Amino acid sequence: LPPVPMPPPGATGATPAQVVVAAVAPTANAPAAPAESDDPMLAPSGGVNRAVQQELEQRIARTEQELAATRQAMQAAATAAVAPRPEQLPPLAAPESPEIRVARSMQQSPVAPTLDTAYAAFNSGDLPAAQQQYDAALAQDPNSRDALLGAAAVAARQNQKDKAASYYLRLLELSPNDGAATAGLIGLRQGDISQSENRLKAILNNNPEAAPALFALGNLYAQQNRWTDAQQAYFRAAGAAPDNPDYAYNLAVGLDRLNQPKLALTYYQRALALAQDKAVGFDRNTLRKRMHELSTTAR
Template sequence: PGATGATPAQAIVTALAPGATPPVAAADADDPMLAPAGVNRAAQQALEKRIAKTEEDLAAARMAIQAAQATAAAATAPRPDQMPPLAAPESSEIRVARSMQQSPVSPTLDSAYTAFNNGDLPAAQQQYDEALAQDPNNRDALMGAASVASRQGQKDKAASYYLRLLELSPNDGAATAGLIGLRQGDISRSEARLKAILATNPEAAPVLFALGNLYAQQGRWPDAQQAYFRATGAAPDNPDYAYNLAVGLDRLNQPKLALTYYQRALALAQDKGVGFDRNALRKRMHELSPGQAAH
């Protein structure tokens, strides 16, 4: 006997006649694993059906949870009228840059570049006009003049400069992006042209920026945000690119990341001409600050 007084289970061995089969214990007669093959298959099928039904119920529950989360996110997402507008929403606003190559018109271009970044568009226009009078085919002068005209809302004049650039160099991606950004034509064709440029030059920041603006015009904010992100990566010192990336993130209800890029855009804009309203930017930064979000 064991410590409790009970008799330990005994292993019962029954002598079997040759060829005989062992009997099945009565308690095990209903065990599906010991039942005939047909019964066992039926039980297995029933079990599989129950498992499948459970998986379907779980999948439906997950979808319901995701839908509820999406609805909650949409309810808390900022309204478009709460956010500042995009920088240069109708054009690529090609960033004016000085060429490293010196030319006879370089001093004039330097003056034009400084005036543009200081926001003195009339002075910048005058300087670029002087540069073009000396060298009508100078790319920096043509690009700068196009940017000034675009900033002043003179689309036809800006388009003429971009067309001149394309006459000189048909594969000029920045000029193509600028021209597409100015015109509200066939969106699908414009998108295809921009993507064709990116196929050969995937890091062309002005083209990426123009593509982001094209997506934004259609309300395709996930695509726009990705294009702006790539543009910012290719030209990290461009405040307009950082700003539009912030707006894209803001639209996608990612306030922390949006605030980061709004701050970056404002910092980069300290000594550059920009296509956005600094006061509107500061207001949105204040609204997104942690202290304000808590109220």
């Protein structure tokens, strides 16, 4: 599902325009039209008729020029989508963070205040404080899904993969069909790529808008250099969770890899804007440098 589909030349589906010319009443000095027709365009002579015909010819010429320019622009866009970009524009590598975006629960519970504190600490980058608060929430409610997801995200950010996996496994014990837990676990322990892909697709069959599964699937494709598939998965993930900076960032990376610098720059900018008050899996300074490179090249 490319973000900006472009129809091929001649396949726009537009209805051909019809030019309607109003009849001009004959003047006293103009010769009368033949009796068999009142259409001035069929008159054999006359200054008014020639003026109308010249205007019509000019309109037709302008229309043909506009159509030719449109076809040329469409062909150029189609060529740019597949043509290799200069080597001086290396794309950024896709981040390998398997983290699932932590969201505050909309349902009030006894551990809700603790979860709010943990979430704020996580977004501020204070991972030890976030872990402490998630542990406190789990002490009150060992089966809290938000607390388990949050603790897994903190552990993954700290590169404690085994610890993060234990939280995801606990979630799967509570709910074997938990898509976020499955996607997070696959991100940590991909194992057989084909099997991981099938598991993620099974999740998406039941829930096509499962953003964590789409994000994990995109990362799976990216590791195989299947950038067209990765870009499509990232596009769907960003659409399902439009406020997630990591999803916007990876979509930009996919577009960058597919030599679409203008679209890539748009989503890099979006990722940076969304990252103002959130924890992210990418380096902001590296992102700004890449944005500067793309902006300079586009001039």
